[in-house]
Amino acid sequence: MKSKLANSTILSVGIAMAALYCQAQADAWSFNATPSLTQGSYSGSVQRDKLSDIGVMISGDYLDQGGVTAGYSKTRVSMKNAATIDQDNFLLSGRKHIYLDSGSGRLTLRLDGYRLNNNDVTGATNGVSVIAPQVGWLSNDRTLYADIGYANSSYPNQPTIRQYTPTMGFGFNSNADWIQMRGYLISGLNPASTGGKSNTSDLDMKWTHYFAPGSELVPASLSLGVAAGQKMYAVDMDAQSVANLADLSKGAATLGLTWNINKSTKLFVLAGQSRFSNVTLPNDYKLNVGYASLSIDW
Numbered sequence: 079m080k081s082k083l084a085n086s087t088i089l090s091v092g093i094a095m096a097a098l099y100c101q102a103q104a105d106a107w108s109f110n111a112t113p114s115l116t117q118g119s120y121s122g123s124v125q126r127d128k129l130s131d132i133g134v135m136i137s138g139d140y141l142d143q144g145g146v147t148a149g150y151s152k153t154r155v156s157m158k159n160a161a162t163i164d165q166d167n168f169l170l171s172g173r174k175h176i177y178l179d180s181g182s183g184r185l186t187l188r189l190d191g192y193r194l195n196n197n198d199v200t201g202a203t204n205g206v207s208v209i210a211p212q213v214g215w216l217s218n219d220r221t222l223y224a225d226i227g228y229a230n231s232s233y234p235n236q237p238t239i240r241q242y243t244p245t246m247g248f249g250f251n252s253n254a255d256w257i258q259m260r261g262y263l264i265s266g267l268n269p270a271s272t273g274g275k276s277n278t279s280d281l282d283m284k285w286t287h288y289f290a291p292g293s294e295l296v297p298a299s300l301s302l303g304v305a306a307g308q309k310m311y312a313v314d315m316d317a318q319s320v321a322n323l324a325d326l327s328k329g330a331a332t333l334g335l336t337w338n339i340n341k342s343t344k345l346f347v348l349a350g351q352s353r354f355s356n357v358t359l360p361n362d363y364k365l366n367v368g369y370a371s372l373s374i375d376w
Contacts, residue, residue, distance in 0.1 A: 110137045114151070114371035123363035125356065127156040133167065135318070144174040147318070153196075155323055165196035169318055183222075186214040192313070192320050202271060203322045207232045210313050214245075223247035223258070229313040231320070239266045239311050256286045260316075262309045272310055273326060273357035280307030280327070294337075298344070303332040305352075326355045328362075342375040 111134065118129035133151025149169035156162050173188040192208035214225035227243035247258035262280040269276050284303040289296055308328055312321045321327070332350035339345055348369040355362050 106141050108139050108375065110139075110373060110375050111135070112137075112371050112373045114369065116367060116369045118365050118367035121364040121366060122361070123158075123354075123356070124359060124361050125157055125159070126363070126365075127158050129156070129365065129367070130154045135169070142175060142177075144172070146173075147171040149318065151319075153323070161197070161199065163196055163198055163323065165194060165198075165323065167319070168193040171318065181218050183215055183217045186212075186216070186225075188212040188214065190313075190315070190318060194320060194322055196323075198323075201234055202236075203233065205234055206320065206322050208313055208320055210241075210315065212243075212315055221249040221253060225315075227313075227315045229315075231311055231313065233311070233322070236268045236271065237266045239264065241265075241311075241313055243313075243315060245315075254288050254290075256288075258284045258286075262307070262312055264309055264312065267310060271357070273355070275308075275310060275326065275357075278308040278310050278326070280305055280309040280312070284332075294339075297335045298338045299336045301332075301334040301336075303330070303334070303350075305330040310357075324354060324365075325357050328353045328355055344373040346371045346373065 113134045116131040120126040131151050131153045133149060135147055135149035137145060137147040139145035151167045153165040153167060154162055169190065169192055171188065171190040173186055176185040178185060188211065190210040194206040196204050198204050208229055208231045210227060210229040212225055212227040216223050225245045229241040231239040233239065242263040243260055245258065245260040247256060249256045260282045265277040267276050282303065282305045284301055286299055286301040288299045306329055308326055310326050312327065330350060330352040332348055334346065334348040337345045350367050352365045354365060
């Protein structure tokens with residue numbers, strides 16, 4: 079009788095300990111879901127009419143050690159004299175944080191994988207695969223940031239496209255203001271399908287101001303961005319997206335606002351205009367876009 083009682087007690091303690099362990103493991107993870115919507119219209123294009131994209135990203139982070147992100151979006155580009163292009167965009171990303179000795183900051187090792195499938199009748203932008211590693215560094219006081227990114231993009235009937243993205247960011251005004259500069263050095267383009275371009279270069283710059291907490295109607299932050307130069311088939315490491323459907327990008331300007339709805343929910347809206355040059359026709363045009371996303375933590 080005592081043996082059965084002892085075994086029952088041991089079993090109960092074991093179950094309780096397992097439950098506590100599982101609860102501790104669950105508490106170590108934090109999650110985020112970010113649904114997004116993009117609407118755009120082309121101005122002056124002889125081929126393109128409208129653009130739309132709807133998607134979601136799901137992220138999980140384990141303590142301060144790293145995490146994973148999975149994303150999917152559906153893009154539609156309405157053409158004026160051709161069938162609408164429907165594209166499925168898939169993303170899988172992982173990251174690992176390494177805290178350096180002597181309080182010299184934190185390294186983040188990140189690897190993104192992209193797959194893009196569409197019904198482009200030319201077949202030139204369908205079945206695209208991209209592998210993009212990145213090494214980033216953030217100072218302990220969060221006033222300095224730097225990274226170097228690389229993207230290896232595989233397109234049908236083209237050489238491998240390579241992209242290098244050196245980045246520098248710094249905060250000032252007690253970190254109420256942040257400036258980031260990112261270069262895009264893209265090579266391996268096929269001149270026969272890129273309007274004679276074998277490589278492009280571009281510099282993206284963004285200023286962000288963080289407002290002091292106040293009225294709920296006042297945004298938490300405001301950002302202004304500009305892009306100067308040229309780029310094609312670019313991989314955006316911040317937005318985690320691939321520009322495989324666009325022509326030659328020749329500059330852009332954006333305005334973004336963020337609101338803290340509550341402690342776990344943020345609303346981000348952006349308006350922007352990009353300038354493009356058609357690589358097959360003598361046609362310069364603009365893309366005007368509006369973007370909104372809702373970030374939910376739990």
